[in-house]
Amino acid sequence: MATQLVYMEDFDVLTCTATVVMVGKTDDGRVDVQLDRTCFYPRGGGQDWDEGTIAKTDKTVVLTVSEVRLDEYGAVHHVGSHEVGELLVGDVTLCTVNADRRSINTRLHSAGHVIDMAIDQLGLDWVPGKGGHYPYMSFVEYATEVEPSAADDWRGKIEATANQIIRAGSSNVIRFMPIEDMHTVCRHVPDNIPKNKPARVVMYGEYFGIPCGGTHVRDVHDIGHVTVTKLKSKQGVTKVSYAVVGIN
Numbered sequence: 001m002a003t004q005l006v007y008m009e010d011f012d013v014l015t016c017t018a019t020v021v022m023v024g025k026t027d028d029g030r031v032d033v034q035l036d037r038t039c040f041y042p043r044g045g046g047q048d049w050d051e052g053t054i055a056k057t058d059k060t061v062v063l064t065v066s067e068v069r070l071d072e073y074g075a076v077h078h079v080g081s082h083e084v085g086e087l088l089v090g091d092v093t094l095c096t097v098n099a100d101r102r103s104i105n106t107r108l109h110s111a112g113h114v115i116d117m118a119i120d121q122l123g124l125d126w127v128p129g130k131g132g133h134y135p136y137m138s139f140v141e142y143a144t145e146v147e148p149s150a151a152d153d154w155r156g157k158i159e160a161t162a163n164q165i166i167r168a169g170s171s172n173v174i175r176f177m178p179i180e181d182m183h184t185v186c187r188h189v190p191d192n193i194p195k196n197k198p199a200r201v202v203m204y205g206e207y208f209g210i211p212c213g214g215t216h217v218r219d220v221h222d223i224g225h226v227t228v229t230k231l232k233s234k235q236g237v238t239k240v241s242y243a244v245v246g247i248n
Ligand SMILES: [Zn+2]
Pocket: 109, 110, 113, 202, 210, 212, 213, 214, 215, 216
């Protein structure tokens, strides 16, 4: 059964009540809980999963959540271990997401969008591909080839433009729309948009919309300072690696 994804409509919700609909075990013996709704972000789109707790509202049961995954049917699996008692189907619970970890993942993910916005503002028609927004590895890839002699120049320009965009500030709106309509507001619509969650576009200020299911800072100003650490081309793919000062 698909889980209602509370974070899709509001990035700031870090607690919610939910009812347990399934309790199982993972192959490696950890507890796997499904709820009717969740504010936990499951790993996806290059953004890491949330951690936190799911506690029965009378506090007689506490599950520590250490991994969150979305399956092909749209069900979110909260994987972890019981600290107190055991959750049962029908239990009414309070979900609490670790706010610091979420904030780090949100800022890193949003910084990836700002790199995109910077590339667009520089007039580069680089088609975005994969991205990873993890504290140990943050990057965005583009289907383009940059001459090695020009790489450092572009690296510096992208970094400077990204930080200008951050300093200028810009808030976002989210729009749910069918994938086939996304081209009306997005410059690039990837072929591999996941079908197991609501299709959504995130729009910052006057920039193009971005099809994305991740969580985002309310204003790009909240990201902090970005450094573009590396820009490297290989076989038609240019990887732009970045970091956010104070995080990675
Ligand atoms: Zn996003």
